[in-house]
Amino acid sequence: MSRANRVPLADRVARAAEAALAARSFVSAIDVLVGIGWLDPEAVERWRRGQVDYLERVIRTNLPRISEAMKLFRSWATARGPNASQTVYVARTPRRQTLRFSRSGNPAIDASYRTHWVSPELSERKRARLMEKASHAPELVVIQPLNDAWRCHRCGGTDDLLMMENRSPACLRCIGLDDLEFLPAGDALLTRRVKARSTRYAVVVRFSRTRGRYERQGLLVEPQALADVQRDLVR
Structure with a gap:
């Protein structure tokens, strides 16, 4: 015991x-x-x-x-x-x-x-x-796979990004996130403002074999929100 x-x-x-x-x-x-x-x-x-x-x-x-x-x-x-x-x-x-x-x-x-x-x-x-x-809804998480051997369980296709759905990978088109634009990590001010303005967004992560964990790569955001914030920042 x-x-x-x-x-x-x-x-x-x-x-x-x-x-x-x-x-x-x-x-x-x-x-x-x-x-x-x-x-x-x-x-x-x-x-x-x-x-x-x-x-x-x-x-x-x-x-x-x-x-x-x-x-x-x-x-x-x-x-x-x-x-x-x-x-x-x-x-x-x-x-x-x-x-x-x-x-x-x-x-x-x-x-x-x-x-x-x-x-x-x-x-x-x-x-x-x-x-x-x-009570806030948790952030959506999208994965950058380490290889392209995966297949969407809905349509059978593949892509650069996936989301796990009911234990199986799904492509962004099938889950309705393919209209979002990727914003790489690195510019904290831009990321914060776009995240606040985008009504829909998802966190993009990639598994690090050396660290043994998923690490944030950036966000998927609404293209118009990104364009608006970029325009505001250059004024």
């Missing part, structure tokens, strides 16, 4: 919740499940990209243990005193579909996952700002 398994689950849940609350002034079920080692952050990202149909599929334990941890988390929150707030989770895909948490799809279970517990020490204004930020 591992050392972690010898620690009572209630203590592990409480420690993970306290750590997340101290770090961000709010805590979610995902924070706790990651903190106790049952959920891999990379698996969370795949779920948020729509590559996993429901979160419980990638939690590394059985449903009774998940249920036990969720009950312990709610008990901790009730005793600790944070304020409950429902947060919307949407996928990092152009469709922005609502993400599913539970295998059963039970609305009450999914609602418990969506509940964020906010520190009572924050003012009402700060709590509102924090929850508004947490």
